[in-house]
Amino acid sequence: MDWLNAIVQGTLLGGLYALFAAGLSLIFGVMRLVNIAHGDLIVLAAYLGLSTSIALGMHPLLVLVAVVPAMAGMGYVLQRGVLNRTLGDDILPPLLVTFGLSVIVQNALLEIYTADPRKMDAGGLETASVDLGGLTLGVLPVLTFAVAVGVIAGLQWVFYRTALGRAFRAVSDNQDIAQIMGLNKAHVFGLAMALSLAVVAVAGIFLGIRTSFDPSIGGGRLIFGFEAVIIGGLGNLWGTLAGGVILGVAQTVGAAIDPGWQLLAGHLVFLLILAIRPNGLFPRMDG
Amino acid sequence: MTGLDAFYGDFQALYGLDLHLDAGEVLAIIGANGAGKTTLLRSIAGLIRNRPEAIRFRGSPVGALRADQVAGLGIALVPEGRQLFPSLSVEENLIIGGRVGRKGPWSLDAVYRLFPILKERRNQASTSLSGGQQQMVAIGRALMANPDLILFDEISLGLAPIIIRDIYAALPGIVGDGMSAILVEQDISKALSVSSRVYCLQEGRVSLEGASDALLREAISRAYFGIA
Numbered sequence: 001m002d003w004l005n006a007i008v009q010g011t012l013l014g015g016l017y018a019l020f021a022a023g024l025s026l027i028f029g030v031m032r033l034v035n036i037a038h039g040d041l042i043v044l045a046a047y048l049g050l051s052t053s054i055a056l057g058m059h060p061l062l063v064l065v066a067v068v069p070a071m072a073g074m075g076y077v078l079q080r081g082v083l084n085r086t087l088g089d090d091i092l093p094p095l096l097v098t099f100g101l102s103v104i105v106q107n108a109l110l111e112i113y114t115a116d117p118r119k120m121d122a123g124g125l126e127t128a129s130v131d132l133g134g135l136t137l138g139v140l141p142v143l144t145f146a147v148a149v150g151v152i153a154g155l156q157w158v159f160y161r162t163a164l165g166r167a168f169r170a171v172s173d174n175q176d177i178a179q180i181m182g183l184n185k186a187h188v189f190g191l192a193m194a195l196s197l198a199v200v201a202v203a204g205i206f207l208g209i210r211t212s213f214d215p216s217i218g219g220g221r222l223i224f225g226f227e228a229v230i231i232g233g234l235g236n237l238w239g240t241l242a243g244g245v246i247l248g249v250a251q252t253v254g255a256a257i258d259p260g261w262q263l264l265a266g267h268l269v270f271l272l273i274l275a276i277r278p279n280g281l282f283p284r285m286d287g
Numbered sequence: 288m289t290g291l292d293a294f295y296g297d298f299q300a301l302y303g304l305d306l307h308l309d310a311g312e313v314l315a316i317i318g319a320n321g322a323g324k325t326t327l328l329r330s331i332a333g334l335i336r337n338r339p340e341a342i343r344f345r346g347s348p349v350g351a352l353r354a355d356q357v358a359g360l361g362i363a364l365v366p367e368g369r370q371l372f373p374s375l376s377v378e379e380n381l382i383i384g385g386r387v388g389r390k391g392p393w394s395l396d397a398v399y400r401l402f403p404i405l406k407e408r409r410n411q412a413s414t415s416l417s418g419g420q421q422q423m424v425a426i427g428r429a430l431m432a433n434p435d436l437i438l439f440d441e442i443s444l445g446l447a448p449i450i451i452r453d454i455y456a457a458l459p460g461i462v463g464d465g466m467s468a469i470l471v472e473q474d475i476s477k478a479l480s481v482s483s484r485v486y487c488l489q490e491g492r493v494s495l496e497g498a499s500d501a502l503l504r505e506a507i508s509r510a511y512f513g514i515a
Contacts, residue, residue, distance in 0.1 A: 169374040170383050177370045179354035182387035
């Protein structure tokens, strides 16, 4: 039962990692941009949620209605104002600029919120659980996993069933020809980043309800997100969910063996998969 | 459309190119590899930016516009090598061609009437089609924009002769109703057969210009190969 428990908890944890990863996967798929600041933006979203929740006296899940559009708007402006200028044949400038952005976000948060760990109060949701014949499932992890599945399904629907998704795929395939079709790639990229940061907002809120956070933890969230994306295969959204689950299970099973092994086990599984299947388990099939 | 002057300063592959096109006219551009034909079309389409005045379309300067802005004005390109979107189905490729939202006779139904085979294959990946069918999608995709000017870049390249014949047979129906066209082609006889005037490019300069039915073969090969 211990093992089953570890696997189930790991799967649910994987939902959170998939939320970290989905936004990364999306922008890489559309514009081949690796956003080093992704983890710090998740933490920023958590702080935005915290402040909004305290200021308005609202439940942290309710502030999603404010934080999601705020982060999406920020994403659009960031992309049009800064990141679009860095995109080109050279992959180094976007890496450097988002790295710089990461440092800026982290230090700005440190300045405003200090280094003290904070946590969002979700009124008992964090500790609520249900018993399933020996298995105890936390309500919050189950909810997180369900939201992750919903977010991935939603992104999948946007990608393959809407005009916006058509534009994303067309620009991803061939930027010049997409431009000839009347698509302004600067705008399309802006929308992709907006969508990415909307997912980041959801990830940040769930992170902030689940655990305490401080300005320095962005890097770790970025690594988990990256690993989930790479394990699942770049640019494959369902693969990203699978990658998150594999990472989560590896961590909880590792922790069940020895508590000190939690993070190491996750990284080892990541390295193993990278060594055997460099393109991830479910690489994008087209093209 | 009152006309289009495309000239290009002392710059890159084209040297002070000066050509014009009247409304409803089909123009052929011929020339050897590297003569600057594709560069010319990419400049008109806005993929290579230029001085505003370098290219005028319906009297207004468009040389410095982005490709998506140029598309909105009614210029569509059938690119060399077709360049369909591999992640999009046949129908999605056509739909995205129509997203500039210009009014006109071309719609999904009209494209499917022109190339019925595409209707059968509408839900397939565009990469699963034969070269000729892909070329039909590329032409259909450009038509979906209901352009006033359509640019064809080497539409016969890499296709079987029988397919080329079919596609050229369809061309008059496409450009028949007032649409202008610029046709870049290495197959000179095909280019001459559907165009009213022809320009020959050589190393980025116009080496010959004239009515398609009046030019002599020797004059063309001289202009084409640069034999003095």
